[in-house]
Amino acid sequence: MKAEHIEQYKKAVAAVGAKKIKNIYLVACGGSKAFMNPSQYIFDLETDVPAAVYSSNEFVHRCPKGLGEGSVVITCSHSGNTPETVRATSLAREKGALTIAFSNLVDSPLWKAAEYPIHYDWTGCDFADSRYGMIYAVTFGILNVLAPCEKYEKAIATLDVLQACIDRAKELHSVRANKFGKDHKRDSLIYTMASGSNYGSAYSFAICLLMEMSWVNSNSIHSGEYFHGPFECTDYDVPFLLLKGIDQCRPLDERAENFCKKYSDRVTVIDAAEFDLHEVPEELKCYFAAVVTDYVLRDYAEALADHRGHPLTVRRYMWRMEY
């Protein structure tokens, strides 16, 4: 991890350590919101300090009563210009919360709104300096000040070795991603399915990679909820992309896979159990597999875009008009 990134995240974590923390709010929109889900998952399992994810505008308009001086509010906007996320950050700061904001743009409105802004690099960078790397540093850093533990220090050390795991996983899936793109080029609807730490990735693949960037209809079905409604839409020709995790919720994904494959001939599975994560300590694999899956997913979207002749950069509304 770059020196300035280490300095930024350590400053934020030290500030959290100096406070008595009552709750943690993770606030953002769309893909930036989805990328906070694994952190919420980790907090929920590792500490009894409650952590919740909100979409920024909902957070602004119906501010939770628990927001106050005992709160840590973590926000994110890639451009640092998402108005509702900037407002959420300002609101949190007004209420006395400790604010940490992630942005790719230094000195953006979001950067200025937060007490502890943190920069991250984008494509082509090492995992440790990426958005996921930086929020994992903050997540495990906060856990380590709440209840110091070797496991959390190991997690932070893992950030610097994860890129190798990601590279291998992408290589493992390169042919499969291309097959997915070819097999689904005519589909107007593709469902995603996941649970636990993978749910955020299923959500962002559905609403960002498919709906936004590919104009393909979708819904991110929770693997447990699948049996309480959505499974009735399963048929031989209905495509599903299932993210099978290796966290505590794997049994939910296995159950969904078993059923779904029986009644649909078009189920694609990205199984984290196949990843070679040998650099990751055993007890932390459950938390790191989700981000590896997220990187692999990008290649599935790229392949689909290529076969459909609809680049992921094309938009009809976003950035092209006021809304």
Next chain:
Amino acid sequence: MKAEHIEQYKKAVAAVGAKKIKNIYLVACGGSKAFMNPSQYIFDLETDVPAAVYSSNEFVHRCPKGLGEGSVVITCSHSGNTPETVRATSLAREKGALTIAFSNLVDSPLWKAAEYPIHYDWTGCDFADSRYGMIYAVTFGILNVLAPCEKYEKAIATLDVLQACIDRAKELHSVRANKFGKDHKRDSLIYTMASGSNYGSAYSFAICLLMEMSWVNSNSIHSGEYFHGPFECTDYDVPFLLLKGIDQCRPLDERAENFCKKYSDRVTVIDAAEFDLHEVPEELKCYFAAVVTDYVLRDYAEALADHRGHPLTVRRYMWRMEY
């Protein structure tokens, strides 16, 4: 409200009042999970005791660290037989949490698993004795023991007058519901959209009424998230059913409506501002409008089923096989 229902909910609320409460978990599957969303919304706005909703099997497999003696766990299963919800209740009880379970079936496995089981009536009953009536009694009852307040007493009194509001809203929408059914009979995909206290209803309409009972593809889009991905799927022929609330999040729904109507000719809006809720105290309308919307939605699903010749009772997997 029936005497035995009053007795059951008061017993549960008194038990909560006798404890020091640290957190509230609302745990169920599918439609039963969705119906807990308004309660989570109310708790979140009215108390700083954290309240979170979980799908039962996820709660069981990755039990949050905050679960313990200071927890109140509220579960629901209509049949009282949903295995993962029964397990979630037993697990919560083992961990020392106070357990309250809603079921239509007295002496069901869920009923026996919980310390405080609560019965509710089903179709044809007065609102106060329905599932929503009973959970609102518990929700405002808990708020009233946490911080006694006339507003919460008024909310409980409102349960007995809400049926009149529901009847009028259903009447107002009878022609519109039929038109919705006719206009959408050929659609293989209908999106729902909502925010705040209505989001649970948009979710259950999407995954239960549409996907499960009508075999129509869907996704419940959050009105705020719409602009961060899903809106790119909007086109002149893409159908949306928007629930426009009168709670704190109304501005999110208005923004989504304005955009969506500009680019789709097939937007149906159920606007709670049109409901005559004159029996409901002004400061509580924001919390009661959502349940009225939920009742109206049922008629939209019935009308769609009628025009499609696919009754809401038809299933291909549910109840017909092991899964």
